[in-house]
Amino acid sequence: SSFWIIWGWSTASSVTKRRTLKVTRSCSHLLHVLTLIQGHVSVSCLTRCFRSGCQRLADYLEGVKKNYVSSAQVLKHNCETHGHGESCYKLGAYHVTGKGGVAECLKTAYSCFLRSCRAGGKKSTDACHNVALLAHDGRAMEGEPDLSAAREYYEKACAGGFAPSCFNLSALYINGNAKGLSPDMNLALRYANRACELGHVWGCANASRMYKMGDGTDKDEKRAEELKNRARELHGLEKERQLKFGE
Numbered sequence: 001s002s003f004w005i006i007w008g009w010s011t012a013s014s015v016t017k018r019r020t021l022k023v024t025r026s027c028s029h030l031l032h033v034l035t036l037i038q039g040h041v042s043v044s045c046l047t048r049c050f051r052s053g054c055q056r057l058a059d060y061l062e063g064v065k066k067n068y069v070s071s072a073q074v075l076k077h078n079c080e081t082h083g084h085g086e087s088c089y090k091l092g093a094y095h096v097t098g099k100g101g102v103a104e105c106l107k108t109a110y111s112c113f114l115r116s117c118r119a120g121g122k123k124s125t126d127a128c129h130n131v132a133l134l135a136h137d138g139r140a141m142e143g144e145p146d147l148s149a150a151r152e153y154y155e156k157a158c159a160g161g162f163a164p165s166c167f168n169l170s171a172l173y174i175n176g177n178a179k180g181l182s183p184d185m186n187l188a189l190r191y192a193n194r195a196c197e198l199g200h201v202w203g204c205a206n207a208s209r210m211y212k213m214g215d216g217t218d219k220d221e222k223r224a225e226e227l228k229n230r231a232r233e234l235h236g237l238e239k240e241r242q243l244k245f246g247e
Contacts, residue, residue: 017113054078055087071102079112085119088112089127108138117153125160128153132165136172147172147181158191163198166191170206185216196227204231 026121054074062071072094079088091102092112113134118128132153138145151172157165170191176183189210195203207226211220 013039036122037107051078051082051084054082055084058087058090061174068094068100072102075100076102079115083115085116085121085127086123088116088119090124092116092127094129104157106134106140110134117156125157125162125165128157128160129162129165132157132168136168139206145177147176147177151181158194163195163200163203166195166198167200167206170195170203185210187216189216196230199234201234204228204234 055078058071058074058078061067061074072091075087075091075094076175079091080083089112092109094100094102095105095109102108110131113127113130115133117124132150134140135146135153136150141149151169153170154165154172158169170188172181173184173188173191189207192203192207192210196207204227208224208231210216211224211227213219
């Protein structure tokens with residue numbers, strides 16, 4: 001039987017009327033416009049909390065006004081000028097698809113995700129995961145995967161409780177790489193277990209198989225069965241969520 005290897009982006013989502021709003025390079029220049037629509041955001045941009053104020057403005061433009069071009073401009077300003085982690089993360093997500101008129105460019109997305117990951121705060125673990133994904137498959141690395149960077153940023157995201165990163169780390173250590181990363185079934189099992197603890201169904205499935213086969217550990221049929229049952233439970237919960245979502 002084989003191991004499961006699942007890839008998954010962590011992406012920014014949008015919410016809710018379209019309106020054109022010219023966004024200038026400084027939050028202070030928005031004051032006279034924003035007084036009409038959401039004055040407290042613009043005021044916040046002018047205080048020491050201006051970073052999150054600009055982020056709220058970007059969320060408002062994206063979610064309520066559906067003005068993605070203006071939202072992208074605010075995100076760019078807040079990321080590049082203030083280094084705001086959530087804005088850098090969302091700007092990176094825009095660059096993945098070319099949303100809001102920005103260039104569709106995975107290299108730029110990688111830089112934005114990297115900045116967000118290093119900034120910490122909300123969305124930093126998602127950003128670290130995306131950095132690792134892009135390094136892992138090489139799409140932002142001149143076509144050459146960088147498994148050292150992938151491992152580093154999967155580890156950061158996994159430490160932050162991001163289950164897909166723990167799972168992908170497990171897969172990295174199962175497979176290894178000819179360029180220096182040796183297979184390590186002990187670490188593969190450790191990260192599969194961690195992914196399972198965080199509710200990742202395929203982490204449980206892989207860990208179950210490893211205990212059954214004695215990969216990275218002594219054979220343990222009881223533990224293998226427990227993890228298999230946990231995988232089934234998680235799979236059932238996921239199907240239930242999908243059914244409820246479709247109702």
